[in-house]
Every structure is written in C-alpha cells, then in structure tokens.
Amino acid sequence: MRLAAAQLSIAERLDRVSLILEPGTITAICGPNGAGKSSLLEALAGLLPAGDGAVFLDRQQIAALPLRERARRIGYLPQAHEIAWDVPVRSLVELGRLPHGDRLAAPVDAALDALDIRDLENRRAQSLSGGETARVLLARVLASEPQWILADEPLAALDIAHQLSLLKHLRRAAQGGAGVVLVLHDLAHAMNHADRVVVLDRGVVAADGACEDALDQQVIERVWKVPVRWIGEPRHRALVSR
Ligand SMILES: Nc1ncnc2c1ncn2[C@@H]1O[C@H](COP(=O)(O)OP(=O)(O)OP(=O)(O)O)[C@@H](O)[C@H]1O
Structure with a gap:
C-alpha cells in the first residue's frame, strides 16, 4: 500500500514535489525552517489541498477517500501539540479508535505502553x-493502528530516553508493515534511524535517498549553509561543526 505524491505544487510552499513512499520503512523529511516539510506532511495526510498535483494511497486519490477510511489508514501528528478538551488521558487516546467505531482496549493499552504513559492515564x-x-x-495516533504514521517533529519535546524508545517503537511498527514518515530537525536522528531521507529546500526536493547520501556533508552545507562533519560509525553518527 504505497503513499505517493505526484507533482505537488502548493503556492509558496511546495513546487512540483513527487515521491513514492514505501510501507515497511521509515522515511525522514528534513530541511531548514520554512522548507515545506509540514506542508508536505499535511498534503500526504490529505489535510492540505494538493494544488495542481495529487496524493495517492495505492491507486486511489486520497481526496476521494471517505474521511473515516482515510482516518483509519493514515495517522497524523501535527507539529503543534494542542489539546482542546480537558479529558482524562485514556479517553483522549481512545479517540484514536473513533475511525474504527470501537473502544478496543488492546490497541489503547499498547499505545499507552509504547509511549510510557500508563501512569498518566487518569x-x-x-x-x-x-x-x-x-x-x-502520539499514543492517540498509534491507538488507531494506521497503515501510515505521519508525524511532524514527534521527537522535539521528548527527553533522550523517550526519543530512543519512540524510535524503537516506530521501527517495530515499520517492521510490522506500517509506513512511517517523520519530519525531523535532528539530522543525526534521521541519519541513524531512517531508511530514507528526503531533503526539502524552499519547496523543492534537494536530495532523496539512503541516509548517507541524502544527508551527505555537502548536501547539508549546500542546503543548511553550515560547515559540518559526520563522526562515528554508520547508525551511530553524530554531526559536529567544522
Ligand atoms: N497556512 C499557510 N498559508 C500560507 N503560507 C504558509 C502557510 N503555512 C506555511 N506557509 C509557508 O509555507 C512555507 C513552508 O512552511 P512549512 O510550515 O511547510 O515549513 P517547514 O519546513 O515545516 O518549516 P519549520 O521547520 O519552520 O516548521 C513557509 O514559507 C511558510 O511561511
């Protein structure tokens, strides 16, 4: 079940972006502030009109999918973490089951455990x-057991222990067949944990491929305009300034 963007052009935000995302993998979307990362993720989730282009889930245009089916298949975590209702944590996570029309305990419990928030449920x-x-x-997204997990900066507010445990969990989800797409500012996390990195720069794809290629030092210097160097072994890399 592929998720694909074809010729996405959204005024001032994205310019002819085309991508085919494979399930079972983790893709990181990286780029400087304002590059279009959140816009791309919103468009992939079907939340931003695709302009002249289109987004497809398998062969179906996402805009034509019934909302409930879309919500069942695509879990989306926006960048802004706002909670509108002051309900108990468990009830909020249970909202992830809404598209399925149930309140199954098992996926809710699994999501609470995955995010280490069992002790917060009340x-x-x-x-x-x-x-x-x-x-x-994020637990609400996971509780809906989507085929696609699209998360905008899911690690930004987390401490290092919760970052690593979430990355492990997302890898497990990918191994179970889910497609995982993460907007990440931390290039070392992208380098060490993604299978593929898409670098956006001013609305266009500046690099796309295996982490070591797409986040090559020269790409970073060209796009972010900072002199840097990777140190350490593959999958354990750190980025330092030169
Ligand atoms: N609702 C909107 N209407 C018009 N332009 C927008 C809107 N939201 C974002 N933009 C513009 O589109 C461009 C891409 O924004 P986007 O939020 O996708 O970037 P980003 O790469 O996610 O940035 P950041 O790293 O700062 O979160 C920016 O120039 C931004 O100002």
Missing part, C-alpha cells in the same frame, strides 16, 4: 507537561 489532559502532551497525542 490525569486530565491539559495538566500535562509539554513532553507528556506530545507522547499522549
């Missing part, structure tokens, strides 16, 4: 810290 959602809020909202 807390009011609006009483949480920033990182706890981020984990709860």
